[in-house]
Amino acid sequence: MADIHITIHNKTFATATEPTIADFTLSLVSGEFVCLVGASGCGKTTLLNIIADLDYDYDGDIVVGQQHKSPKIGYIFQNPRLLPWRTVRENIELALPDDYAGDVVDNLLDIMQLTPHQHVYADRLSLGMGRRVSIIRAFAVNPELLLMDEPFVSLDPPTARQVRALLLQLWQQRPHTVLFVTHDLREAITLADKLIFLSANPMQIISEVLVAIPRNERNNELAVENFRQQLLNEHPDIKQLL
Numbered sequence: 001m002a003d004i005h006i007t008i009h010n011k012t013f014a015t016a017t018e019p020t021i022a023d024f025t026l027s028l029v030s031g032e033f034v035c036l037v038g039a040s041g042c043g044k045t046t047l048l049n050i051i052a053d054l055d056y057d058y059d060g061d062i063v064v065g066q067q068h069k070s071p072k073i074g075y076i077f078q079n080p081r082l083l084p085w086r087t088v089r090e091n092i093e094l095a096l097p098d099d100y101a102g103d104v105v106d107n108l109l110d111i112m113q114l115t116p117h118q119h120v121y122a123d124r125l126s127l128g129m130g131r132r133v134s135i136i137r138a139f140a141v142n143p144e145l146l147l148m149d150e151p152f153v154s155l156d157p158p159t160a161r162q163v164r165a166l167l168l169q170l171w172q173q174r175p176h177t178v179l180f181v182t183h184d185l186r187e188a189i190t191l192a193d194k195l196i197f198l199s200a201n202p203m204q205i206i207s208e209v210l211v212a213i214p215r216n217e218r219n220n221e222l223a224v225e226n227f228r229q230q231l232l233n234e235h236p237d238i239k240q241l242l
């Protein structure tokens with residue numbers, strides 16, 4: 001996997017007078033889990049859509065390794081966007097080439113504890129199971145970059161905790177580069193190697209913080225809470241983003 005460098009000189013929507021994003025650069029080290037935290041409307045989804053090549057109406061450049069191109073993306077949205085008339089396995093296979101290696105899907109289903117449910121239709125799944133299928137579908141394409149846009153926002157706290165733990169388990173076995181958007185600072189601290197805080201009008205990076213909690217202590221809620229308090233004390237400007 002290669003490092004990814006994103007430069008956005010200017011992104012102004014046709015209906016807007018001011019840029020949403022300007023003079024913005026972001027570098028992602030291969031295998032790094034980065035969480036973006038920013039106020040509502042600051043431009044996070046716009047940034048993800050540009051990186052995913054869903055929005056190419058901007059002035060800037062994306063470099064993967066030495067190549068000027070968009071990375072191969074796995075995109076996990078707030079809504080898992082599953083086809084209700086297809087089974088779990090069929091929804092995952094839709095994203096894959098015809099000659100895909102079936103044991104990759106078997107392995108992903110196993111890690112996400114969905115093997116017994118692989119032939120269940122998507123409209124029969126709980127919210128948490130739907131999220132787990134969308135995570136498998138994104139990992140299965142072996143992406144250069146995984147984009148996650150508040151994927152757990154509509155889950156109740158225990159289910160969100162469970163899916164987050166499974167995501168981390170999967171990511172530690174398959175450490176893809178991840179860009180994860182959240183408004184939840186505890187979630188960001190639990191998941192990320194690095195936190196990036198964003199201001200608005202236009203979107204700018206206001207601080208970058210490395211999460212200094214060992215990976216094997218991320219399920220320790222006290223350690224996460226202590227780090228959160230320390231962060232808010234050291235960076236009081238972050239409070240306005242949450």
Ligand SMILES: Nc1ncnc2c1ncn2[C@@H]1O[C@H](COP(=O)(O)OP(=O)(O)OP(=O)(O)O)[C@@H](O)[C@H]1O
Nearest residue numbers: 013014015020038039040041042043044045046047
């Ligand atoms: N298609 C569009 N046309 C015009 N303006 C848009 C369009 N999409 C987004 N915007 C505007 O661009 C700004 C950034 O929107 P965006 O959805 O990227 O923010 P966000 O940080 O992801 O917000 P949230 O955290 O609430 O999801 C907002 O002011 C939004 O109204």
